[in-house]
Amino acid sequence: MILTITIFLPFLASFLLFAFARAERFAKLYAVLVTLVTFGLGLFLALNFNAEAGFQFQHVALEQWLGSSADIKYSVALDGLSLALFVFATFMFMLGALASWSVEKSVCEYFFFLLMLETCILGIFAATDLFLYYIFWEAMLIPMYFLIGMWGGARRAEAATKFVLYMLTASLVMLVGVIYVGYMGREVNGGIFTTDYQKLLALRLPFDVEQILFWIFGLSFFVKSPLFPLHTWAADVYSESPTGAVLTGVLLKMAPYALVRFNLMLFPEASLSYAPLIGVLAVITVLYGASVAAAQRQMKRLLAFSSVSHLGFLILGIFAFSEESLQGVILYMLGSGLSTGLLFLIVAKLEQDYGSKDMHDYGGLKKTMPLAASAFLVAAMASVGLPGLSGFVGEFLILIGAFKSQALGTGLYASLSAIGVILAVVYMLPLTQRLFFGEMRQALSQLRDFNLREAVIATTMILAMLWLGLMPNSVLKFSASSSRATIEHLKAMPKQAERTQRF
């Protein structure tokens, strides 16, 4: 029950916002307070979490939701994998709400959609029923559409439409997959259509059916990730989105999470047989994202492509099928969310205050903005994977796992994507240098440094980065047993004897 309350608190509380329609400062304060309470509840869940057990805080309601002919219900629970992302999401939304303080247009509506988005995303991480999961996954598009379309940049309407069309097309295909799996699930559920995740785990599908379903589900997740060559929406949407920080911080973590949760667990054999192919695409994504980022002059587009590159790492880690890399994936998701998120916030502040998206228009900002400059430097270092900060451990674990991965077969994947780490330095350092060092233009002297609110946000995020970098085990211990269980499930599944050999 506590889990359900945490999920729906932001959405239900958001209706009260309209009571503050004439006092917009209170509306902002109220919204931040709601996200703070949600974060508190998330922490409470984390503290009461038993790292050794599987799914916890289970809450089931609305049984036979769509009539008696189908076993569809409202069912939520958290395990190690989802707990980390769940709590992280509540944390990022708290900072996201605080960072949105500068919104001036239709304030109540803005925070209404932001809180609605939080509920959808928390629901995505907690749902243990495929149908419920699908509802949250799709419902997320509604607040995102309005957030991008009403508070975004100059080409916001196009970006919002593009975002929804890409996502909707991909996930509607997934809907067919959900129904198809449900009918397949009849055999483990006494002849009744089921979308219960736990029951579906026991399903043994024929290999050809698994392959079809792997791609039907995968398509949706690969578009959302975004994996090369399905990444074309990303740069436009990021550069127009008002919530770039939240977007990279949380939204992009939904697809890697879903790949582990659904593709790997439900279609293990197909996942294994396609691992080399997906691995190639992941490596291309890493290198392509990084090289395109290096060629960008627009700051937000640069960061967007750097996120694309990060996503390549994540997907490589997922399809390496090893415990280390899976642990690395979880850590890297949080780490890249923090570092890219902070970079986005600072860049967005610059764009808003000065009005230019082009990094060549800036320079020497260190003099007027010392706080922002140091925060940017730390985040950039974390983003390129400097030891001691959040990016390093995750990257390291992923690469180790990928090197010795038997599913991928060769260490070549890891070696090639390690080049991505170097490329990250190639685009991240010039950006930092261009913005904060060198000659300063006269017009830039009007830019002001962080105010107290922004300083608090940046400090919190930097502390979190240090924490992840110095004490990664405090997060990893939660997910360790889930990661182990995932890999064991995968090892146990394949039917043909020679497939087990490959682990």
Place this chain on the structure above:
Amino acid sequence: MLHDFLLSLPILTTTLWVVLLIVIEALLQRHIITKYLSLVGFAVVAASTVYVFSEQGFAFSEMVRASTISHFANFVFLLSGAIVTLISDRYLEEERIWFGEYYVMMFISILGMMLMASAANMAVLFIGLETMSIALYILAGLMRRDRRSNEAAMKYFLLGSFASGFFLYGIALIYGATGELALHRITEVLQLRGTSPLFWIGLSLLMIGLFFKISAVPFHQWTPDVYQGAPTPAAAFMSTGAKAAAFAAIISVASNFAAQLQGNLNWSSAVAIIAVASMIVGNVAALVQEELKRMLAYSSIAHAGYMLVGIAAGGAEGFSAVIYYTLVYTLMNIGAFSVVALLEAEGLGTSYSDYAGVFKKSPLLAGVMAIFMLSLAGLPPLAGFIGKYKVFAAAISAGMTWLALIGVLASAISAYYYLRVMVSMFMREPDQPLNLRTSGSALTLALVALAIVLLGIFPTEILKLTSKAIELGFAP
């Protein structure tokens, strides 16, 4: 005999009320009284339907058959009529067609719909169809001085008459093949003697008549012109009530001939092809429209396609999915048309660009329109999603995964034109200053929007009702 009256109580009540309305309107000629009286009428008929809801069976020499399906369908018709009545005022006043007859015609047309939904005999089915259609022809041409309204009425009437001809000819051929007019009697004869080519030709012609009413491709050409020309509230009524009635008739025919149609590849592939054509033609044509009413007309063709997916899937699952869809579709489509009507009454045009900046002037109207559009596009957690989910699930369950796939892809296309409305309303600045009043009708629409949200999140009870309706409806 008394039981006959009880079983057909909703139809009889409606008939009495129609007579009452005509007399009152003739004597007083006060449209406002007619309006409220017809609203009371909807409530009375609804109450009588609730009263007999658990009753099943044939009445009046097996002419009429009361079943949970027909009772449920009655609610859909009444809902459609009541909502349209509630939102029509401003529009009728603005267009100077504020006649009491408007409400009377709507009531007569609902009588026809009810007859269609509970017909056990093809003659009654035909009478129902004609009663409904003639009233609708008049509603379409109500704006006598408007050229487009005249064109709409003329087109609707001529093509509708053709469709009736097909329908009637189909009845004649089926009668020739089996010697019976009552649907369940025909089933008995077919079981005894098997089907003949004559029967199949008859059934095809009968279906063409009904497909015309739901504007399935290729019998859809009249739809955009008629919806565009007709008074907008009347178009809302035509696109929902009439469609629901035609679907109720299709289900009652198809479930009576279930033994012959189930597993018949010709039948299911023919319906599937029409469904695919409707989904593709409707959605693609809607993409290029610049006029909101025409866009909604093409979108209604596409939605007929989705519902036909459920018919093609057949069986209890498919039919109950379609019944649920008619309810959901009625709510969201009436909602969308009503917003158009309200804004038209405020002097706004009906092209996309006219809708720029509506959100600033009337957040309530823009908000409810967003809910209608998102629900039509099939986004969860709104009711439109559950409707689509049910028909596609039925298709996959019937082994027609390809049909479901085409359906979802078509519905992905549809998102684009629904989003365009929202782009205009929420993300564009108005060309000239808008001056909108939010009238009481907007409150009705807010309730409709709320119903759509609630039906999307808690559909369980209604779904139980629809599947029970089909279960009982299938029983001989």
